[in-house]
Amino acid sequence: MKEKKRTTAFLARPGVQTFISSLLCIILGLFIGFIALLIINPGGAVKGILNVIQNFMYYPSQAVRIKYFGQTLVKAAPLVMCSLSVLFAYKVGLFNIGAAGQYVVGAGASLYCALALHMPWYICLLAAIAAGALLGALSGLLKAYRNVNEVISCIMLNWISLYAVNTLLGQVKEAASPYTKSLSSTNKSALLPNMGLNVIFKDDYVTLAIPLVIVVAVLIYIVLEKTRLGYELQATGANKAAAKYAGMRENRNLILTMAISGGLAGMGAALLYLTGFEQWSVTQSSLPGMGFNGIAAAFLGGLSPIGSIFSSYFIQHITSGGAYVDKTMYAAQISDFISSLIIYLCGFVLFFRHFMAGMVEAREAKKAKGSGSGAASETDGDSSSDKKGGEA
Amino acid sequence: MLLLVQYTLVFASVLTLVALGGCFSEHSGVINIGLEGIMVIGALGGALAMKFMPPGTPAPLILLLVTLAAALAGMLYSLLLAVAAINFKADQTLVGTAMNLLGTAAATVFVKAMNTARDVSNVSATIEYIEQKKALLIVDGTEFNWFMVITVIVLIGAYVVLYKTRFGLRLMACGEHPQAADSVGINVYRMRYAGVLISGALGGLGGIVYITAGVSAWRFEYGVAGFGFLALAVMIFGQWKPLHIALAALLFGLFRALSNVYSGFDVLASLPIPSAVYNMLPYIVSLIVLTFTSQKSRAPKAEGIPYDKGLR
Numbered sequence: 001m002k003e004k005k006r007t008t009a010f011l012a013r014p015g016v017q018t019f020i021s022s023l024l025c026i027i028l029g030l031f032i033g034f035i036a037l038l039i040i041n042p043g044g045a046v047k048g049i050l051n052v053i054q055n056f057m058y059y060p061s062q063a064v065r066i067k068y069f070g071q072t073l074v075k076a077a078p079l080v081m082c083s084l085s086v087l088f089a090y091k092v093g094l095f096n097i098g099a100a101g102q103y104v105v106g107a108g109a110s111l112y113c114a115l116a117l118h119m120p121w122y123i124c125l126l127a128a129i130a131a132g133a134l135l136g137a138l139s140g141l142l143k144a145y146r147n148v149n150e151v152i153s154c155i156m157l158n159w160i161s162l163y164a165v166n167t168l169l170g171q172v173k174e175a176a177s178p179y180t181k182s183l184s185s186t187n188k189s190a191l192l193p194n195m196g197l198n199v200i201f202k203d204d205y206v207t208l209a210i211p212l213v214i215v216v217a218v219l220i221y222i223v224l225e226k227t228r229l230g231y232e233l234q235a236t237g238a239n240k241a242a243a244k245y246a247g248m249r250e251n252r253n254l255i256l257t258m259a260i261s262g263g264l265a266g267m268g269a270a271l272l273y274l275t276g277f278e279q280w281s282v283t284q285s286s287l288p289g290m291g292f293n294g295i296a297a298a299f300l301g302g303l304s305p306i307g308s309i310f311s312s313y314f315i316q317h318i319t320s321g322g323a324y325v326d327k328t329m330y331a332a333q334i335s336d337f338i339s340s341l342i343i344y345l346c347g348f349v350l351f352f353r354h355f356m357a358g359m360v361e362a363r364e365a366k367k368a369k370g371s372g373s374g375a376a377s378e379t380d381g382d383s384s385s386d387k388k389g390g391e392a
Numbered sequence: 393m394l395l396l397v398q399y400t401l402v403f404a405s406v407l408t409l410v411a412l413g414g415c416f417s418e419h420s421g422v423i424n425i426g427l428e429g430i431m432v433i434g435a436l437g438g439a440l441a442m443k444f445m446p447p448g449t450p451a452p453l454i455l456l457l458v459t460l461a462a463a464l465a466g467m468l469y470s471l472l473l474a475v476a477a478i479n480f481k482a483d484q485t486l487v488g489t490a491m492n493l494l495g496t497a498a499a500t501v502f503v504k505a506m507n508t509a510r511d512v513s514n515v516s517a518t519i520e521y522i523e524q525k526k527a528l529l530i531v532d533g534t535e536f537n538w539f540m541v542i543t544v545i546v547l548i549g550a551y552v553v554l555y556k557t558r559f560g561l562r563l564m565a566c567g568e569h570p571q572a573a574d575s576v577g578i579n580v581y582r583m584r585y586a587g588v589l590i591s592g593a594l595g596g597l598g599g600i601v602y603i604t605a606g607v608s609a610w611r612f613e614y615g616v617a618g619f620g621f622l623a624l625a626v627m628i629f630g631q632w633k634p635l636h637i638a639l640a641a642l643l644f645g646l647f648r649a650l651s652n653v654y655s656g657f658d659v660l661a662s663l664p665i666p667s668a669v670y671n672m673l674p675y676i677v678s679l680i681v682l683t684f685t686s687q688k689s690r691a692p693k694a695e696g697i698p699y700d701k702g703l704r
Contacts, residue, residue, distance in 0.1 A: 040505040095485045142679075147686040151425060151485060152628065155621040156675040156682075163668040286614060292493055299486060328512055331504035333497050333613070340493035344472065347482030347490065 012360045014353075018302030021352040022311065025300060029342035033334060041329045048325045052335055055321035063202060068320075070201030074277050076316035077209040078103070081268025082294025083301060083308040084220050089261040090303060091224055093237030096258065098139055098154025099265040100291025101161040102132035106266025107273050107288075108165030111280055114190030115172035115181050121190050125270045132266015133259040135161060140258030144251035150258070158287055170282045179279040192274045209271035214309060216264070221305040233257055265291060289336070293319070296339050299346035315339050395653045396646075398535040402605040404638075404645030405543040406598045410623035411630060411637045412550045413594030418632060419554065420587025421567040421580075422477050423696045425488025427595045428620025429495025430466045432612070434596020435603040436499045437465025439610060442524035451527035455538050458528065458600060466596015467589050469495065474588040478581055481698035496615040503612045520609040528604060539601040546594065551634045563587055567692030570699045580699045598623065606652065618675070622648070625678040631690050647674040 010016055030049065037045035051058060056068030082099045089096035096102075109131035110124040119127070135157055142148035173180050183190050192207035200206075224230040236243040236253040244250045268290065272278060297315050301307030322335025410427055417424040424430075441461035445454055472491055476482040500517045507514040530536045554560035565573040566583040574580050602619055603610040626644050630637030651670035654660040 036501065040501070041509075097485075097489060142683060146683045147689060148679075148682045149628070149686070152621065152625055152682060153679060155618065156625065156679040159618050159675045160672045160679070163672045167666055167668040285617070289493075292489070295486070295489055296493075327515060328508065329505075331501045331515070331517070333500040333504070336493065336497035337501050340490055340497050344476070344487060344490035344494060347476045347487040348480055350482065351480045 011356065015302070015304075017353045017356050018304070018307070018349070020356065021349040022300050022302055022307075022346075024352060025342050025345040025349065026314070028345050029338050032341050033338035036337065037330060037334065044326055044329045048330050048334070051324040051326075052318050052321040052338065055317050055324065058321075058324045066201055067203045070197075070203040070206040071277070072316055072320045073201075073210050073313075074203075074205045074207075074275055075272065075320065076313045077213045078268035078272040078290055079293055079297055079312040079316050080213045080217060080309055081271060082265050082290050083297035083312050084217060084305055085261045085264035085268070086294045087298040087301070087303045087305065087308060088220060088224070088264060089257055090298065091237060092233045092253070092257040093240075094140075094143070094150050094254070094257060094261070096136070096139075096154060096261045096265075097151050097295065098136065098157055098262070098291070099294045100287045100289075101154065101158035102135050102262040102265035103269045103288060103291045103294075104158070104161045104165050105131040105135050106269030107280055108161070108168050109266070110190075110270035111180055111273055112168055112172065114183055114187050114274065118187045119190065121192050121274055124190050124274055125192075125267065128266045128270030129263045130266070132269070133263035136262020136265075137255050137259040139262075140255035143258070144254045158291075162284070162287055165280075166282045166284065169280050173282050178281045178283040180282065182279060183274070183276040190274060191276055192271070205275045205277040207275050209275060213271065216267070217305045217309050220264075224305070265294070268294075289319075293339060296343040296346070299349065300342060302349075315342075394534075395656055396649055399606065399649035399652050400642065400645045401540055402535050402537070402601070402645070403648040404641045405540050406602045406605070406619060407623050407626045407641035407644055407648075408543050408547060408638050409594050409601060410598035410620060411627040411641060412546060412634060413591035413598065414624055414627045415550070415591075415630075415632050415634065415637060416554075416563070416594070417587045417591035418627070418692050418695045419564045419567045420584045421570055421692060421694045421697070421699065422473065422584055422588050423484045423488065424470075424473060424588065424591050424595075425485050425624070426470070426473050426491030426495075426620075427488075427591070427598075427623055428616055428618065429488075429491040429493070430469050430592055430595035431599030431602060431616045431620050432495035432499050433469040434462040434466035434592075434599035435610065435616065436502065436519075436599075436612065437596060438462035438600030439519040439521060439603065442521040443519055445524055447523070449527075454524060454527040458524075459539075459542065459597060462596045462600035463593040464596070466594070466599065467592040470588050470592025470595065473592075474585050477588070477698065478584045481700070484696055484698075492615075492620070496612070499612040517612040518609050519612070521604075522608040525604055525608045535606055537601075537604065539597075539604075542597070543601075546597075547634060547638050554634060559586075564692070566699075567694055570694050574699075574701065584699065595620070622674060622678060625682060628689065628691075629678070629681050629685055631685075632692065644674055644678060647677050 034045060034049045037048045055072060056065050059065050082103060085099045086096050106128035110128035113119040113124040113127045139150050139153045139157060142153045143150045169180050192209055194207050197206040197210065198204045232248050233253050236248060236250050240250045293315050297308050297312040301311035318338060319335045322332045325332060325334060410431060414424050414427055438458045438461050441458045473487055476487045477484045503517045503519060504515060507516055526532060528537045530538055562578050563583050563586065565578060566580050570580045599616060602616055622644060626640045627637055630640040651673060654670050
């Protein structure tokens with residue numbers, strides 16, 4: 001009897017419900033992805049989906065595995081930042097689809113400071129944060145004072161940033177290729193410090209970025225949940241008019257939210273490009289997927305800063321895994337396909353949670369009615385009410 | 393100059409079609425951020441229809457089939473939004489965003505699979521339609537195509553349907569005050585389905601017009617470069633009214649066309665402006681326009697809010 005009470009309470013907890021819903025999204029997403037692989041080429045579907053899930057486990061050697069695990073982490077770090085950016089804005093009732101553009105200007109600012117101005121890494125990092133924050137604040141300003149929907153303004157700014165950054169970084173690109181000069185040959189001081197992590201992962205790209213991202217996630221959690229500022233911001237998001245009535249400066253809060261959100265995305269870019277892992281291609285004509293995957297990670301993580309660390313890693317894990325599928329059968333974009341399916345399914349999370357809450361309620365009602373019967377039969381009754389809850 | 397006119401009209405057609413699509417969806421009460429993805433899938437449907445058209449098919453039939461295929465593909469794809477937003481009360485912005493990502497990813501995966509199945513060495517995501525495209529042109533060798541005529545017909549049709557028919561007025565009622573609409577016996581769910589499906593058909597049609605503009609092959613990895621979003625800006629600038637939307641689309645189309653053909657004008661080419669500025673122009677213009685027009689926005693009042701019968 002005692003144990004049963006605990007399980008009911010366990011399922012009723014919002015955190016648990018979110019976790020189960022997210023897991024459901026992942027499983028469904030992978031399953032539909034698997035079906036797509038089956039349709040394209042039944043012969044390699046099992047191996048294909050396993051490649052996506054396994055990622056670096058594809059390699060038999062332990063040493064190589066840990067190296068590629070490190071590289072997945074390197075790319076997951078900026079993703080965590082982008083998902084924090086999206087979730088921070090979302091908690092305040094804003095949909096920051098501009099994380100992609102803020103990420104782009106972050107990359108532009110950090111690389112320009114590093115390659116053209118030969119600044120050390122911390123200045124480059126700050127420049128990236130400032131650039132992202134400015135761009136975010138611009139969307140916030142337009143929303144607060146000109147009533148421009150932030151989704152539309154962010155999308156316009158995304159494309160403007162892309163072309164602007166391409167032009168800016170065109171000044172520091174290699175002569176023979178469309179890529180920016182490498183940090184290690186031009187300005188070593190701009191590389192993020194390794195802090196010994198490169199020894200553990202046997203990979204020089206693993207840097208300070210990884211622990212820093214976790215610290216930032218915890219900070220965002222504290223700001224949102226434990227400070228007055230976070231409370232004010234969330235109150236503004238819940239009801240702008242009520243917040244104003246309660247004496248909060250609602251326009252300032254809107255702009256501040258977008259600035260913080262933008263700063264996070266901009267910082268994410270710096271945490272990738274200052275490792276030297278990637279160079280910016282100044283001819284790219286589509287936005288980097290990082291900002292959009294950030295939306296996926298934020299929702300998959302149940303809009304919790306800590307959850308987004310895990311969901312971001314997962315999204316990056318399968319995105320990197322896509323590189324291992326047999327290219328003669330499938331496109332590497334199968335991972336994009338799966339992660340976008342997962343985002344789509346995240347739209348149903350609310351429904352899943354309602355559904356689960358309904359199930360818990362139905363079970364409690366049943367228990368209240370049928371109390372007094374033996375322990376053994378009650379367990380039976382419990383499992384059958386489970387099914388009934390499913391039908392209701 | 394003629395080139396500029398051609399491209400302006402082509403892009404204006406795309407924007408008009410897609411923005412009208414958005415207009416139907418929003419008037420019914422559903423925000424359709426997923427237009428970009430719908431365009432990609434519509435473009436895929438149309439491109440496939442062209443690719444598998446047997447040679448020697450009469451031109452009017454090609455036009456008809458391509459139009460239908462694109463509209464149908466877009467409509468089917470928009471069901472994803474309809475089901476999630478109407479039946480499951482999902483966050484419409486989130487679902488729309490997912491649809492944009494999914495559209496490009498699914499189209500790329502599909503086209504690559506198709507290409508590789510035919511020729512193992514071909515891992516590109518490109519569909520070519522050089523011969524078939526000629527059937528869509530009014531004057532061979534220019535970009536004046538029959539889609540422009542279709543756009544005008546759709547525009548007039550949209551105006552008539554929205555303002556002069558019972559269906560259109562009911563649709564708009566569902567976007568303004570669904571509870572009131574329901575109380576007089578209008579089925580809000582069905583109306584919203586109609587709105588989203590119409591936007592899917594028009595978005596899909598816009599997609600095929602976009603990928604046949606000036607090129608005769610399309611790499612599906614590129615998506616449609618933010619055109620679905622530009623169309624949303626056009627819709628807002630056009631204040632959700634079909635005729636205003638068409639005018640707004642002409643303006644935006646002009647700026648978009650400039651980035652394609654500016655090098656053909658001696659005056660513009662000699663100016664020390666990098667090409668990136670021309671690429672940015674449509675987006676900058678739309679941002680500025682929105683800054684000055686959003687204040688007195690006449691958006692449907694209930695857009696974006698899932699309809700809940702219990703809330704009266």
